[in-house]
Amino acid sequence: MTLILSNEDVENLLSMPDCLEALETAYLDLAEGRGVSRQRSDCITPTTWHEDAIYGLKSMDGVVPALGVGAIRINSVIVTNPLVGNSRRRVKVPAAPINRYVGLVLLFSTHNGEPLAIFPDGVLQHIRVGATNGLGVKYMAREDARSIGILGSGWQAETQLTAVCAVRKIETIRCFSPNKENRETFSARMS
Numbered sequence: 001m002t003l004i005l006s007n008e009d010v011e012n013l014l015s016m017p018d019c020l021e022a023l024e025t026a027y028l029d030l031a032e033g034r035g036v037s038r039q040r041s042d043c044i045t046p047t048t049w050h051e052d053a054i055y056g057l058k059s060m061d062g063v064v065p066a067l068g069v070g071a072i073r074i075n076s077v078i079v080t081n082p083l084v085g086n087s088r089r090r091v092k093v094p095a096a097p098i099n100r101y102v103g104l105v106l107l108f109s110t111h112n113g114e115p116l117a118i119f120p121d122g123v124l125q126h127i128r129v130g131a132t133n134g135l136g137v138k139y140m141a142r143e144d145a146r147s148i149g150i151l152g153s154g155w156q157a158e159t160q161l162t163a164v165c166a167v168r169k170i171e172t173i174r175c176f177s178p179n180k181e182n183r184e185t186f187s188a189r190m191s
Helices: 007-013 016-031 122-140 157-167 180-190
Strands: 036-046 054-064 069-080 091-093 102-109 115-120 147-151 172-176
Touching: 007 115, 007 122, 016 054, 016 122, 016 157, 102 122, 115 122, 122 157, 147 157, 157 180, 172 180
Parallel strands: 147 172
Antiparallel strands: 036 054, 054 069, 069 091, 069 102, 102 115
């Protein structure tokens, strides 16, 4: 039976240590030639949402034989490029009803092909990016490292720091962020 999960379900089910372990298994399968990952595909077209916006349909997929799963991630996004200071910045717009982003993961069994789960990609993506950085620290940082410097206090900073703390006994955290309010809020939340 296919599970239909919410972001809240994913958040309650997937811990950072679990994600680190699953990603490490996936990367090992890739490195040893068993796993497969297809390059991301982007379909970009005009949109009627706003004259300065574009529509993007993005997909990526992969198979991790050691875990017995294959997955496809699909994003449907509206993107703008506003001028921020002297340069343009790519901004995804939560244009779906109730100010939401739209991304789905479809998870399949490699044992019998059945769909195992369908769920939004928001929480999973957040944890996965952090865990990827955590694996980098696990294999590249000194084992006795007790301090970390983090650049930024935005959306991805929390899981990146959580992942590092899962692989090292961090005692001191230094955060650089040009936005004082974001930096102070992030520091208070993560302390």
